[in-house]
Amino acid sequence: MSDRPWNDQETELLKTLVETTDLTFEQIGKRLGRTKNQCIGKARRMFLVRKTEHVSRAPRKEAKKKPVRHEAPPPILVSKEGCRWIEGHPERGKPVEFCCEPIERGSYCAEHAARCYLSDVRSSANREALKRSGIGRSTA
Ligand SMILES: [Zn+2]
Numbered sequence: 001m002s003d004r005p006w007n008d009q010e011t012e013l014l015k016t017l018v019e020t021t022d023l024t025f026e027q028i029g030k031r032l033g034r035t036k037n038q039c040i041g042k043a044r045r046m047f048l049v050r051k052t053e054h055v056s057r058a059p060r061k062e063a064k065k066k067p068v069r070h071e072a073p074p075p076i077l078v079s080k081e082g083c084r085w086i087e088g089h090p091e092r093g094k095p096v097e098f099c100c101e102p103i104e105r106g107s108y109c110a111e112h113a114a115r116c117y118l119s120d121v122r123s124s125a126n127r128e129a130l131k132r133s134g135i136g137r138s139t140a
Pocket of ligand 1: 083084085099100101108109110111112113
């Protein structure tokens with residue numbers, strides 16, 4: 001029994017027959033003029049896998065994708081009464097709340113009304129509020 005080396009054509013044919021047909025190694029050997037064992041040995045060295053013998057042991061893809069949770073923006077605590085000035089910075093993750101101080105003018109307390117209505121600096125209360133907030137300038 002000669003054990004001549006496999007040439008490229010034989011190797012390719014073996015690969016094709018092993019991977020794409022249901023031929024036994026004995027049948028493949030006959031086509032290639034080789035023994036069954038020679039074909040089996042060569043196939044093993046090439047790490048060929050017979051599809052018909054292939055037992056799927058691949059891990060099942062059962063890993064469930066966790067649903068993407070969209071972080072809800074911080075709730076805006078809506079107050080039915082009180083100053084509507086919004087405190088907090090929702091973009092910075094800080095909770096947003098309304099000022100809720102007693103309404104002095106419009107929808108705001110005295111201080112926040114002064115900050116909203118900058119043109120109205122007639123009352124000393126507003127001026128004081130502006131000074132405290134660092135926005136206003138003393139007109140006295
Ligand atoms: Zn306020």
